[in-house]
Amino acid sequence: MTQNFSWLHRGVADIFPQPDNDSDAESLETRLANANSPLRVKLGIDPTGADIHLGHSIPVRKLRAFQDAGHTAVLIIGDFTARIGDPTGKSDVRRQLTEADVAQNAQTYLDQVRPILDFDTPGRLEVRYNSEWLSHLDLGKTLELLSTMTVGQMLAKEGFAERYKKENPIFLHEFLYPLMQGFDSVAVEADVELGGTDQKFNIAVGRDLQRHFNLKPQFGLLLPILIGTDGVQKMSKSLGNYVGLGEHPSQKYQKLQGVPDNLLSQYFELLTDSPLDSLPENPRDRQEFLAWEIVRQYHGEQSANEAKEAAKSGGKEGAVPEFSLAVVPQFPAKLSVILGSSGLCKSNAEGRRKIQEGGVRLDGVKITDADTSYQQPSELHGRVLQVGKNKFIRLIV
Amino acid sequence: MTQNFSWLHRGVADIFPQPDNDSDAESLETRLANANSPLRVKLGIDPTGADIHLGHSIPVRKLRAFQDAGHTAVLIIGDFTARIGDPTGKSDVRRQLTEADVAQNAQTYLDQVRPILDFDTPGRLEVRYNSEWLSHLDLGKTLELLSTMTVGQMLAKEGFAERYKKENPIFLHEFLYPLMQGFDSVAVEADVELGGTDQKFNIAVGRDLQRHFNLKPQFGLLLPILIGTDGVQKMSKSLGNYVGLGEHPSQKYQKLQGVPDNLLSQYFELLTDSPLDSLPENPRDRQEFLAWEIVRQYHGEQSANEAKEAAKSGGKEGAVPEFSLAVVPQFPAKLSVILGSSGLCKSNAEGRRKIQEGGVRLDGVKITDADTSYQQPSELHGRVLQVGKNKFIRLIV
Numbered sequence: 001m002t003q004n005f006s007w008l009h010r011g012v013a014d015i016f017p018q019p020d021n022d023s024d025a026e027s028l029e030t031r032l033a034n035a036n037s038p039l040r041v042k043l044g045i046d047p048t049g050a051d052i053h054l055g056h057s058i059p060v061r062k063l064r065a066f067q068d069a070g071h072t073a074v075l076i077i078g079d080f081t082a083r084i085g086d087p088t089g090k091s092d093v094r095r096q097l098t099e100a101d102v103a104q105n106a107q108t109y110l111d112q113v114r115p116i117l118d119f120d121t122p123g124r125l126e127v128r129y130n131s132e133w134l135s136h137l138d139l140g141k142t143l144e145l146l147s148t149m150t151v152g153q154m155l156a157k158e159g160f161a162e163r164y165k166k167e168n169p170i171f172l173h174e175f176l177y178p179l180m181q182g183f184d185s186v187a188v189e190a191d192v193e194l195g196g197t198d199q200k201f202n203i204a205v206g207r208d209l210q211r212h213f214n215l216k217p218q219f220g221l222l223l224p225i226l227i228g229t230d231g232v233q234k235m236s237k238s239l240g241n242y243v244g245l246g247e248h249p250s251q252k253y254q255k256l257q258g259v260p261d262n263l264l265s266q267y268f269e270l271l272t273d274s275p276l277d278s279l280p281e282n283p284r285d286r287q288e289f290l291a292w293e294i295v296r297q298y299h300g301e302q303s304a305n306e307a308k309e310a311a312k313s314g315g316k317e318g319a320v321p322e323f324s325l326a327v328v329p330q331f332p333a334k335l336s337v338i339l340g341s342s343g344l345c346k347s348n349a350e351g352r353r354k355i356q357e358g359g360v361r362l363d364g365v366k367i368t369d370a371d372t373s374y375q376q377p378s379e380l381h382g383r384v385l386q387v388g389k390n391k392f393i394r395l396i397v
Numbered sequence: 398m399t400q401n402f403s404w405l406h407r408g409v410a411d412i413f414p415q416p417d418n419d420s421d422a423e424s425l426e427t428r429l430a431n432a433n434s435p436l437r438v439k440l441g442i443d444p445t446g447a448d449i450h451l452g453h454s455i456p457v458r459k460l461r462a463f464q465d466a467g468h469t470a471v472l473i474i475g476d477f478t479a480r481i482g483d484p485t486g487k488s489d490v491r492r493q494l495t496e497a498d499v500a501q502n503a504q505t506y507l508d509q510v511r512p513i514l515d516f517d518t519p520g521r522l523e524v525r526y527n528s529e530w531l532s533h534l535d536l537g538k539t540l541e542l543l544s545t546m547t548v549g550q551m552l553a554k555e556g557f558a559e560r561y562k563k564e565n566p567i568f569l570h571e572f573l574y575p576l577m578q579g580f581d582s583v584a585v586e587a588d589v590e591l592g593g594t595d596q597k598f599n600i601a602v603g604r605d606l607q608r609h610f611n612l613k614p615q616f617g618l619l620l621p622i623l624i625g626t627d628g629v630q631k632m633s634k635s636l637g638n639y640v641g642l643g644e645h646p647s648q649k650y651q652k653l654q655g656v657p658d659n660l661l662s663q664y665f666e667l668l669t670d671s672p673l674d675s676l677p678e679n680p681r682d683r684q685e686f687l688a689w690e691i692v693r694q695y696h697g698e699q700s701a702n703e704a705k706e707a708a709k710s711g712g713k714e715g716a717v718p719e720f721s722l723a724v725v726p727q728f729p730a731k732l733s734v735i736l737g738s739s740g741l742c743k744s745n746a747e748g749r750r751k752i753q754e755g756g757v758r759l760d761g762v763k764i765t766d767a768d769t770s771y772q773q774p775s776e777l778h779g780r781v782l783q784v785g786k787n788k789f790i791r792l793i794v
Contacts, residue, residue, distance in 0.1 A: 084537050087544035137536040139577075140481050146570035147484035151548070151561065154569060164548065170552060172576075173543035175569055180536075 005029050005288055007065045011058070011270040013197045014222040016204075028192065028219040031068070033143045038123065042218070044076045044130075044181060048097065050108035050358075051365050053242040054294070055226035055235035058270050060116045062223060066192070067118045067125070070260035074126045074188050075117075080134040081180065087173055102129075104358050108366065112245040114297045126188075130321040133178060133187040138279045143274040146177045148212050149205070182206035197222045226270060231260035237365060244364030248392045249299045250320055251364065251384055253307035256291035264290060272297070277366045323393040325377040335372045337362070338380075338395075344375075344387045354387055361386040399431050402464045408667040410594045411619040413601075425589065425616040429466070435520065437744040439587035439615070441473045443579060445494065446503035447755075448762050450639040452623035452632035454590040454668050457513045459620060463589070464515045466521070471523045471585050471763075474503045477531040478577065484570055499526075501755050505763065509642040522555075529582040531577060542576045545609050546602070551575075554648070556596045571777045579603035587615045594619045615636055623667060628657035634762060641761030645789045648761065648781055650704035653688035661687060665715045669694070685707070717781055718791040722774040732757070732769040735792075737778075741784045750782055759785040 008015075008029070019025035032039065063073045082105075085096030097105070110127070118124045137145075154175050155164050163170050178201060185206035186371055193203045203220035210217045215361050225234045230242025235242045243255045259267055261283050268274055268286075272293050280286045288308065296304035321343045339351030339360065354360050357372045363383050374380055380395040405412075405426070409741035429436065440460050452535045460470045479502075482493030494502070507524070515521045534542075549570050552561050560567050575598060582590055582603035590600045597619060604614035622631045626639025632639045640652045656664055658680050665671055665683075669690050677683045685705065693701035736748030736757065751757050752767045761782050771777055777792040 031478060080536070084540060134536055139477070139531055139534040139539055139573075142536055142539050143481060143570040143573060144484040144574060147568050149569050150566040151552070151562070151572075152566065155548070167549065169547040169549065172546050172548060173540040173571055175548075176536075176540060176543060179569075270721040273733075334403050 001031075004035050005032070005071065006339070008032070008221075010065075011223065012062075012221060014200070014220070016200070016220045017220075018275060021369060028221070030218070032071075032193065033039075035071075038070055038072045038192035038236055039066070040072050040074050040126075040189055042074045042076060042185060042188055044078055044191045044193075045103040045106070046299045047077050047079055047082050047102050047109065048113075049237075050105035051237065051244055051246055051361075052112050053235055053237065053244045054110060054271055055228075055242070056114070056297050057116060057245060058223045058226060059196070060113050061271070062194055062221065064117050067121070071192075072123060072126060073117060074190060076184050076188065077102070077109075077127065077129045078181075078184075079106070079129045079133040081177065083131065097333070108246075108358065130180075130184050130187070135185070137183070142176075144212075145183060145209065146176070148180070148208055149175075158198075176354060178205045179209065180200045182209040185218050186210055186213050186215060189215060191216070192219045194221050194222055194223065198225065216228070224270065227263055227266070229255050229259055229263075231263050243294075245298065245367075246361055246386075247364035248320055248384060248386065249303040250294045250310050251305040252295050253304075253311050256289045256294055257311060259287060259290060261287075314371045320392045320394040322383075322396050325380060325395055325397055328377070331377060332373050333377050335367060335374070336361075336370060338374075339387065340386070342385070342393055344385065344391050344393060359388050402428075402429070404466065405429070405465070407462075408620065409459075409618060410621045411597070411617070413597070413617045413619075413647050419778060425618070425779075428588065429468075429615070429761050432468075435467055435469045436588040437469050437471050437523075437586055439471045439473060439582060439590045440477055441587055441592070441755075442503070442506055444474050444476055444499050444502040444506065446634075447502035447509075448634065448643055448758075449509050449590075449640055450632055450634065450641045451668055452625075452639070452728055454510070454513060454642060455620045455623060456593070457510050458668070459618065461514050462517070465690070468518060469523060471587060472507075472523060473581050473585065474506075474524065474526045475578075475581075476526045477504070478574065479530040480528065487569070490696065490712065490722055492560060503657050505643075505755060525585060527577070527584070531580070533581070539573070541609075542580060543573070544574075545605055546576070551676050555595075575599045575602045576606065579606040582615050583607055583610050583612060586612060587637045588613070589616045589618055591620065593622050595622065621663070621667065624660055624663070625664060626652050626659050626660075627657055640691075642695065643763070643783075644761035644784065645717055646700040646704040647691045647707050647780055650688045650692050650701075650708050654684045654693055654708060656684060656687060663684075717789045717791040720782075720793055721791050722777060722792055725774070728774060729738055729770050732764060732771070733767060735771075736780070736784065739782070741788050741790060756785050 015028050017025065020290050021025050027317060039388060041063060067073050079102040082097045082102050083091055083099065154160060157178070157187060158169055181202045182205035186209050190206065193206055195203055200220060203218070207217035207220070227233070228235035229243065230239070230241040233239050233241060242251055264283070264286050265276065267290055268279060273289070274293060278288050292304045292308050295307050325338070328338055328341045336348045336351035336355060339345040339354065340348035345351040352370045355367055355372070358366055358368055360367050362385055364386070377397045381397045382394065384392055386392045386395050412425050414422065416424050434682055439459060440456050464470050464740050470737055477598065479494045479499050480496065500619055552558060554575070557567055578599045579602035581607050587603070590603055592600055597617060600615070600617035604617070607614045624630070625632035625635070625636060626640065627638040630636050630638060640649055660672065661680070661683050664687055665673060665676060669687070671690060677686050688703045689705050692704050697736040726739045733745045733748035733752060735741040736751065737745035742748040742751055749767045752764055752769070757764050759782055761783070774794045778794045781789055783789045
């Protein structure tokens with residue numbers, strides 16, 4: 001009990017349950033201190049998209065902290081729902097993925113979090129696919145899961161409550177998703193589940209189900225949702241205010257050195273291990289140190305130094321070689337043709353193949369449709385095209 | 398289209414859908430008239446209890462009418478839910494039954510409806526257990542079933558609506574039961590489903606699911622809920638206002654000759670094939686004819702005549718031999734001992750075995766707990782004890 005749990009509390013929004021002082025219930029700190037064997041710390045991954053950004057890295061970083069304290073990270077790839085898609089057929093987001101899609105997305109995900117997690121120490125990482133148990137869940141068991149909750153409890157969940165009030169349709173199968181996520185905790189016997197603050201309900205459902213199946217209920221550890229580089233909205237690929245883990249060191253550096261002052265301390269707290277009381281005093285120095293430190297985490301010190309140099313000397317364009325789109329024979333142009341003409345690939349056919357293999361990114365976002373094409377060079381001006389891990393060009397008009 | 402469908406409409410509360418005059422949708426009559434092969438007419442049976450009464454016989458009689466018109470009766474034994482019981486463990490009604498319980502209840506049910514249905518003509522009867530398809534329903538398919546309905550639609554169902562308004566808990570698994578019943582219609586490809594007027598919602602769910610799975614949706618044919626012999630409440634074993642199909646001819650006769658005048662025409666319409674315009678004019682004659690006619694259906698003309706004679710000559714006690722409980726060695730007395738002492742069974746041990754085999758009834762209600770016992774002879778006075786189909790005694794103090 002004299003252990004130092006600063007690694008646990010750094011940047012955490014909420015840990016639950018928090019026992020009252022007069023309660024004899026265990027706290028997470030007590031459970032960690034008294035653990036005779038590694039605790040199992042769960043983080044669920046949605047493999048419908050593979051590209052992840054710094055916002056996603058926050059629970060992964062906390063997972064690493066648990067690994068470093070000797071515990072087991074249990075990464076759960078939610079392949080079951082991804083492969084089912086949206087049974088109503090009404091949502092583009094939940095389109096049905098093939099087994100191969102899921103495997104590729106999962107691999108891309110793992111590649112991107114490799115710099116964060118400890119993949120090597122035996123017993124520190126377990127990667128599980130939830131189809132392992134969910135695809136064998138029969139109707140009897142499903143009825144049992146459903147019977148643990150009432151309609152009123154489910155409708156109290158944020159999101160459902162508002163939709164029900166506004167008379168927007170809630171389809172019955174949506175009620176099963178929190179229970180499926182909860183059953184994942186039963187299946188892997190999680191001691192702790194990590195998630196964003198929007199996951200409190202689902203993690204609490206996991207606790208209830210573990211209790212129902214006579215397991216010790218897990219703790220929930222909630223982490224803040226990261227605000228994007230615009231300083232206003234949550235970080236999101238679709239809002240363009242993100243820093244992707246798959247991006248080039250120089251891209252990362254440039255985006256991060258522009259992070260608004262009011263976000264800097266949160267970025268340092270959530271995205272680095274730097275002591276918060278010894279950061280540079282000058283705001284500009286703090287921005288540069290943040291950018292350097294994060295690039296260092298993902299690409300090493302040398303790349304961080306290079307990215308810093310490039311940003312200082314070459315201005316905005318940095319270390320990424322430029323390629324003039326004037327060389328492309330004609331527009332509209334297929335992406336595969338741009339890959340072939342630019343020399344990033346040996347031929348248009350190789351470009352096509354690379355896209356299909358999932359090896360091509362634009363601004364860090366993977367493009368998988370080999371027929372992707374662009375109407376105008378202006379659509380692509382300033383964007384970074386990437387093949388594999390190391391080949392980058394910046395497209396210019 | 399010149400066919401006579403009076404057999405179809407007799408005693409029916411509702412047939413749906415009813416196409417509007419200007420709609421080109423098919424009516425049930427058209428579907429029947431144009432059928433090139435037998436239609437499949439579904440009736441679901443709940444095997445949690447086995448003893449059935451005249452109220453239950455109404456849809457079975459309509460099923461027979463379909464058989465006589467050349468169609469196939471599909472009796473569905475709902476063994477799946479009976480074997481699961483109530484997953485919340487809160488309901489006594491939905492206690493978990495074993496496979497043997499269900500098989501025995503189903504057999505008792507079939508024995509009782511044997512006089513009503515055509516069991517012999519090839520192709521006229523199909524008995525199916527819904528565990529055949531429900532026990533193999535995986536989570537993906539269950540999600541698909543659930544996705545066909547919204548929370549709002551389900552909460553609009555009578556029963557749910559009131560409970561939700563009163564803030565009585567509705568457990569999530571309850572939402573699956575209408576969908577499971579509906580999926581039965583998909584599995585057996587029902588063209589028509591029969592049920593009481595309380596089944597409209599569930600039958601409509603079956604239509605929606607059939608449409609979802611690209612089948613032609615079934616018609617619903619709803620039959621009234623029978624008022625019991627008290628003339629007030631719906632016929633129910635627990636209210637004591639019932640006539641059980643397993644009861645002795647004389648018991649049936651005596652109960653039915655007391656049916657209140659205001660119920661007589663409904664009883665004739667729903668429980669007999671007698672032409673309604675040529676019934677006896679005198680109310681007493683009508684009562685006696687009803688009693689005779691129903692006994693005749695289940696036990697034949699000779700038994701009906703005997704029951705009538707017994708009622709006229711022997712007064713209330715009828716043709717059932719009496720047995721004085723004074724012969725029982727002592728009270729409290731086990732039922733097995735009463736069976737042994739009375740000579741209905743050769744020994745107390747045989748009595749016990751007969752109870753366990755499901756062959757013993759008191760006032761037509763099966764007793765299956767071999768340890769059933771009674772405190773006082775007065776509890777049993779006037780009641781009819783039965784072993785197998787043909788051995789009856791009336792217990793007296």
